[in-house]
Amino acid sequence: MPWITRGLARxxxxxGYPRRPDGYDPxxxxxxxxxxxxxxxxxxxxxATRCPTGAISVDEGRARLDRxxxxxxxxxxxxxxxxxxxxxxxxxxxxxxxxxxxxxxxEDDATLEMTRAHLARRVKALRRSIHIRxxxxxxxxxxxxxxxxxxxxxxxxQRLGIYFTASPRHxxxxxxxxxxxxxxxxxxxxxxxxxxxxxVVIAAGVDAASGGLVGRGYAARGGIEELVPVDxxxxxxxxxxxGLLHGILLSVGLLPTKASPGTGSSxxxxxxRLFPEGSPRRNAR
Amino acid sequence: MTNETTxxxxxxxxxxxxxxxxxxxxxxxxxxxxxxxxGTRLLAVVATDExxxxxxxxxxxxxGEYPSLTPGVPAAAWYEREIHDLYGLDAVGHSEPASLIFPxxxxxxxxxxxxxxxxxxxxPDTTPLPAHLSGEGVFTIPYGPVRSGVFESIEYLVETPxxxxxxxxxxxxxxxxxxxxxxxxxDVENGVLLAERVEGVASVAHAIAFCSAIERIVGMEISAQSxxxxxxxxxxxxxxxxxxxxxxxxxxxxxxxxxxxxTTHKERVLRLQSQLCGSRFxxxxxxxxxxxxxxxxxxxxxxxxxTELESSIRGDCRLLLATPSFVDRxxxxxxxxxxxxxxxxxxxxxxxxxxxxxxxxxxxPYAGYRHLGHQLLEPRVDGDALARQYIRLEEMWxxxxxxxxxxxxxxxxxxxxxxxxxxxxxxxxxEAIGWAEAPQGEVLYLVELDGRRLCRVKPxxxxxxxxxxxxxxxxxxxxxxxxxxxASFGLSIAGVAC
Numbered sequence: 001m002p003w004i005t006r007g008l009a010r011x012x013x014x015x016g017y018p019r020r021p022d023g024y025d026p027x028x029x030x031x032x033x034x035x036x037x038x039x040x041x042x043x044x045x046x047x048a049t050r051c052p053t054g055a056i057s058v059d060e061g062r063a064r065l066d067r068x069x070x071x072x073x074x075x076x077x078x079x080x081x082x083x084x085x086x087x088x089x090x091x092x093x094x095x096x097x098x099x100x101x102x103x104x105x106x107e108d109d110a111t112l113e114m115t116r117a118h119l120a121r122r123v124k125a126l127r128r129s130i131h132i133r134x135x136x137x138x139x140x141x142x143x144x145x146x147x148x149x150x151x152x153x154x155x156x157x158q159r160l161g162i163y164f165t166a167s168p169r170h171x172x173x174x175x176x177x178x179x180x181x182x183x184x185x186x187x188x189x190x191x192x193x194x195x196x197x198x199x200v201v202i203a204a205g206v207d208a209a210s211g212g213l214v215g216r217g218y219a220a221r222g223g224i225e226e227l228v229p230v231d232x233x234x235x236x237x238x239x240x241x242x243g244l245l246h247g248i249l250l251s252v253g254l255l256p257t258k259a260s261p262g263t264g265s266s267x268x269x270x271x272x273r274l275f276p277e278g279s280p281r282r283n284a285r
Numbered sequence: 286m287t288n289e290t291t292x293x294x295x296x297x298x299x300x301x302x303x304x305x306x307x308x309x310x311x312x313x314x315x316x317x318x319x320x321x322x323x324g325t326r327l328l329a330v331v332a333t334d335e336x337x338x339x340x341x342x343x344x345x346x347x348x349g350e351y352p353s354l355t356p357g358v359p360a361a362a363w364y365e366r367e368i369h370d371l372y373g374l375d376a377v378g379h380s381e382p383a384s385l386i387f388p389x390x391x392x393x394x395x396x397x398x399x400x401x402x403x404x405x406x407x408x409p410d411t412t413p414l415p416a417h418l419s420g421e422g423v424f425t426i427p428y429g430p431v432r433s434g435v436f437e438s439i440e441y442l443v444e445t446p447x448x449x450x451x452x453x454x455x456x457x458x459x460x461x462x463x464x465x466x467x468x469x470x471x472d473v474e475n476g477v478l479l480a481e482r483v484e485g486v487a488s489v490a491h492a493i494a495f496c497s498a499i500e501r502i503v504g505m506e507i508s509a510q511s512x513x514x515x516x517x518x519x520x521x522x523x524x525x526x527x528x529x530x531x532x533x534x535x536x537x538x539x540x541x542x543x544x545x546x547x548t549t550h551k552e553r554v555l556r557l558q559s560q561l562c563g564s565r566f567x568x569x570x571x572x573x574x575x576x577x578x579x580x581x582x583x584x585x586x587x588x589x590x591x592t593e594l595e596s597s598i599r600g601d602c603r604l605l606l607a608t609p610s611f612v613d614r615x616x617x618x619x620x621x622x623x624x625x626x627x628x629x630x631x632x633x634x635x636x637x638x639x640x641x642x643x644x645x646x647x648x649x650p651y652a653g654y655r656h657l658g659h660q661l662l663e664p665r666v667d668g669d670a671l672a673r674q675y676i677r678l679e680e681m682w683x684x685x686x687x688x689x690x691x692x693x694x695x696x697x698x699x700x701x702x703x704x705x706x707x708x709x710x711x712x713x714x715x716e717a718i719g720w721a722e723a724p725q726g727e728v729l730y731l732v733e734l735d736g737r738r739l740c741r742v743k744p745x746x747x748x749x750x751x752x753x754x755x756x757x758x759x760x761x762x763x764x765x766x767x768x769x770x771x772a773s774f775g776l777s778i779a780g781v782a783c
Contacts, residue, residue, distance in 0.1 A: 002604055007542035013549055028559040052475040073478055073569055086563070135431055136438040138462050141779035142485030142566050145529070148435045149555075152548035166433035183387070183409050183459035184438055187431050213479050217463035218396055218404040219387055238485065240565065 138181025498719030633726020
């Protein structure tokens with residue numbers, strides 16, 4: 001009986017996202033932004049070699065960052081705050097691996113548009129009842145906490161018609177964490193195979209996208225791309241619950257258009273408010 | 286090696302020396318292999334009340350076996366199986382010599398972490414295990430690796446005549462990532478990032494253990510202020526983990542309101558962690574030589590947030606322990622007897638629920654712990670899931686207490702000299718062991734360093750050590766107790782099978 005009053009005591013704690021942006025933690029950074037207009041600079045090659053996952057490439061003095069590899073250690077923004085900046089924007093999931101590389105490569109937009117249209121056609125039938133089967137394919141354990149957090153009262157994904165299901169036979173979405181460990185190759189493939197059509201695969205976190213810091217090895221397959229066909233990538237190490245929610249909504253076409261800028265103005269606004277002088281993360285050193 | 290190491294001339298002398306130390310009442314911490322120029326070195330770590338004692342022996346190249354330590358020291362069982370997999374060395378006389386960490390196909394090359402020799406992709410040999418029990422109506426329920434819910438991958442093979450669980454086996458290789466091999470040749474700055482990902486839910490403890498090994502090799506001290514910052518993040522991590530174990534109990538017991546409230550509290554702890562450092566798991570804070578930065582919140586704000594959290598968590602937990610339909614599910618469930626816990630040197634809350642009270646935060650203090658007061662836990666001897674739950678709750682209150690003290694100390698001391706939160710780590714060559722008390726129990730890091738290059742890093746999580754004990758708690762329990770026993774162990778499979 002006392003639990004009843006206790007359950008009501010706190011009122012509503014649930015986020016308004018995706019209807020409106022959530023004013024989550026000022027301290028939380030879930031992506032790195034590269035200034036597209038940075039000065040052409042030979043010194044950036046050194047930053048690239050010091051990136052622990054090789055996420056940074058420099059071409060003719062211009063830097064690109066692969067969010068599918070970035071583990072958000074903040075080293076680049078510490079070395080070159082004029083070019084790289086840790087940013088709290090969480091709407092960073094994308095359709096198509098190449099979209100994780102920023103600033104954007106424009107050349108393959110036609111192919112990407114086709115991928116997107118194909119995904120949109122596939123998920124049309126799913127509407128507002130999305131069942132997710134999660135599979136851990138060699139995570140570090142933190143990803144599971146963030147996925148499980150989606151069902152807590154703060155994120156409460158059931159309100160959006162999103163449910164986690166035990167059986168792959170009921171599942172519409174396969175949410176995969178981890179770097180594709182050798183032992184999980186068969187179980188993952190089997191789970192994918194027995195899911196009914198249409199089915200969508202989300203690679204949750206940089207481990208799933210690229211293998212992350214462990215990468216490839218005798219027991220690590222460098223991400224899940226070679227194991228199952230991935231539709232949506234959620235960056236982060238681990239991805240935050242909001243990042244995951246964005247990825248799920250993106251994958252099934254449930255993202256309200258007005259709340260999904262993903263890049264640009266809302267991100268700039270948030271950054272301006274929080275870090276007026278670029279990244280403060282390592283400045284105290 | 287900074288600790289004193291006894292080098293044995295023969296494997297037999299090595300085994301008898303380690304066995305004697307354990308028989309004298311010391312705690313067995315682990316058995317680790319490292320490549321050497323002309324063979325493989327075995328290192329056994331044993332803890333007295335206040336220090337570590339090390340024994341080593343080198344097996345020359347060409348020698349593929351050594352006498353098993355397990356008959357005299359049962360806690361060594363999983364370590365020998367791990368060495369069998371990763372180094373291809375057989376422990377002769379081992380009661381269950383099957384592979385554990387990764388079933389390499391027969392004749393396959395082994396990774397030998399630390400050797401620096403590359404190894405291509407290998408397919409595990411996934412032949413099903415034969416049943417252990419036989420009898421009328423006994424069958425095996427394979428549970429996992431893909432499980433019903435959001436869990437890490439692991440397979441439990443439950444052999445049962447229908448309701449009781451007389452025998453259970455775990456298979457952990459599904460998640461093996463080859464992390465030890467990955468550490469080879471990394472520099473120390475990248476090494477700490479990888480240490481944070483060995484067992485992601487205990488990132489801070491792993492980073493502390495790794496860094497303190499480095500600092501020990503270099504022979505440096507971190508500033509008192511950095512030590513306090515490490516304490517704050519490590520204790521927040523402990524609270525989040527203990528809440529996680531508790532909320533999984535409430536979920537299994539069908540306590541919907543308690544579950545909803547505890548998941549909310551856990552989320553608030555992770556958010557506080559991210560407010561302090563920018564990462565919900567405290568990543569990027571601990572670095573060799575200190576910490577990257579002080580907490581981003583003012584002391585007053587931090588204390589207010591912590592006090593508010595503690596009072597709401599305490600209120601819910603008090604009510605939870607007064608809810609019979611919750612307590613009844615935990616009482617006498619998954620009993621680990623103090624005798625068995627001692628024999629297998631159980632760690633962390635699992636050990637403390639069975640009268641193994643050691644906590645390395647206080648017996649071998651590191652970071653800021655030596656300067657902080659701590660409450661002694663009341664010994665628990667029941668060894669059931671309820672005892673482990675009580676221990677976790679008391680550790681949470683202790684964690685809040687430590688955070689408050691550390692925040693006050695930090696406030697009083699101000700910034701370190703020159704506002705340098707981390708000292709320069711000079712290149713050094715040598716070997717040392719670092720440790721930390723993770724929420725799951727003692728984490729050890731064996732680190733061999735050459736200048737700035739890591740030659741061999743062997744993380745040993747408490748999850749690895751304790752999971753070996755997990756099957757022993759099942760006799761006299763029934764299938765529906767399974768979730769409670771699993772949650773009450775509170776382990777991370779990533780840390781077991783890294």
